[in-house]
Amino acid sequence: MLNKIYDWIDERLDVTPIWRDIADHEVPEHVNPAHHFSAFVYCFGGLTFFVVVIQILSGMFLTMYYVPDIENAWESVRYLQTEVAHGQIVRGMHHWGASVVIVMIFLHTLRVFFQGAYKKPRELNWVVGVLLFFVILGLGFTGYLLPWDNKAFFATQVGLEIAESVPFIGTEIKTLLAGDPTIVGAQTLTRFFAIHVFFLPAVLFGLLAAHFIMIRRQGISGPL
């Protein structure tokens, strides 16, 4: 049945080459932990991606309950965590995922760095990787405010002061992020929400696509 449907679509759209292009490649011995256990270091990039997927999925479910305004944000998080079936798990996955993704991206960066895998021809992929790192940090910073609890509020206040200390354009950056040059309040929460769920994920997807296309074109770096 499934095969028939697949054939029907394939006959019209010729989709086979599209996925074959992704699927058909050899995994060299030196990156395969089944042959050399130490090759587990090559898993960190994939695990980072895995946690990113967890973040996207759990985040999508969080927005089914989360209310991005200062009256209700905290109550909605508390409600999700205490009243909603499995709400605690969903928020827990997103909360811990945010930390685990940092750990994984750190390990992945170290693997690439100490193997010198960023050298020609992979310079651009390294640059894209560091930009991904910044985006992930940005997601962590903006996400921290969203539960609108005391630690969120005060940490964001400090974070915005740091943004303000940028020479010349500090106040502008702060206003852009917070919606106001001095107040951390309703506008700030709304902006952080928008940045956290729309702006940064959009950049993240673009960068991830670039990262993976480059890996596929260049292949993994050879053994040392």
Place this chain on the structure above:
Amino acid sequence: MQKGKGMKFVGDSRIKVGPKQTIPKDYSEYPGRTEPFWPNFLLKEWLVGAVFLIGFLCLVAAHPSPLEIKADPNTSGYIPLPDWYFLFLYELLKYEFAAAEYVVIGTIGIPGLAFGALLLAPFLDSKPGRRPTQRPIAVILMLLAVVSVFWLTYESASAVNWEERAEYSVSNMTEVEVDKDHAGYEVYANNCMSCHGDSLQGVPGMAPDLVDLPYDAAAIKDIAQNGIGEMPADMFTGSDEELNQLADFIMTASGGEAAEGEGEGSDSEDSSEGEDSAE
């Protein structure tokens, strides 16, 4: 199309007709036991992913994510704390050379240099040799950076008073259902709420909760008028009638000693009145 199962896209410019190599270059550069990604290797990756997911879910199940009390800009004495992976940047600002009038060095200067160098690493370290021994400067700088990040994070985290912070956590907050129609609620709101919270739950750094108190009604009245510990005297101002209502409200709402004996909430007013006349 060679790979597809069906028709050719004749005259269609989107996909070239003719033999098209979809299989990328083979890995003869790395001779050895290569393995097809699909499906062999993917099946093993899937297993690693499953094990990772189980470990991750154990973490999630074992540690419910924290939530502190709702943001209150007026909380006095609250020490801001970012998420742990920002602690090293935060700690940097505590050094004299990166604080006060030099704060730009701590907020932009040092992090900017470090992350800028990270971004441009392939261009700063551009010789072809990939082995760590062939590029000692890059490797040493990275090791120094990693050690500093660990050190700063450790320093910052060990200076935090985690027990004090736990006071702000919702899970340590006492849950009370207050009866807002109780005669004493209004009295509570006017006299005590600003320090003990809108539902007797207490305010961290300010005053404790008023739940499961080891006092009887008379002692509560005494505390309201004369204070106790850090609580000053004369916090309650009002008539004796109101004082009785207040004590009864606190006893019933908080499930103190008297509440058990007295049974139902607000119609126990007479009994506390009786107590008062006995005094």
